[in-house]
Amino acid sequence: MVSRLSNEKPIVYETKEHVHPERPSSLEHLKVLTKDSVEVDDDKSYVRVTFTPTMKLCGMTTLIGLCVRVKLMRNLPGRYKVDIRVAPGSHATEAAVNKQLNDKERVSAALENPYIVEIVDECLSHHLNVA
Incomplete structure (x- = not known):
């Protein structure tokens, strides 16, 4: 049987939490x-x-970026400008990808699609936990 996974054996890095290597x-x-990949300037109300991505052709890149953007939109005060970058x-x-993730009209259009919102909500409920 051929796997549908594009990156079947990703490199998993040690963190403070215990993690099962295959999951x-x-x-x-x-x-x-990572914590180092997040920049916050509270005085300028700016977050980058x-x-x-785990591979140069990762098909989940735009979805990951959209999930990060939605997580921040839902949790930061509206005064913040958010910049999401690969x-x-x-x-x-x-x-x-950078253009798409930072274009308000494209993001709004994506979030009007109930299927995409369902996927984003599922991702955020389980997988976007940066310690």
Whole structure:
């Protein structure tokens, strides 16, 4: 049987929490997101998150970025400007993904789709736990 996973054996990094190696429980365990990848300037009401997909052709990159944006939208005061970026050189379509994730109209259009909102909600309920 051929697996549908595009990255069957991702590198899992040690964190403070115990994690089962075959079942990473967060984006932190995959080093997609880390505390160091989040910049906050409270005086300027600005947040930048730079994340690193696990592979250059990761098909989940835009969804990961959208989940990060929605998580911040739901938890930060409205005065914050949020900038979501793919780490330089980490994805084949980095410029296009960055443009899409920071275009208010594209984000709004995506969040009008009930199917996408359902996926984002599912991701946020389980998998976006950066310790």
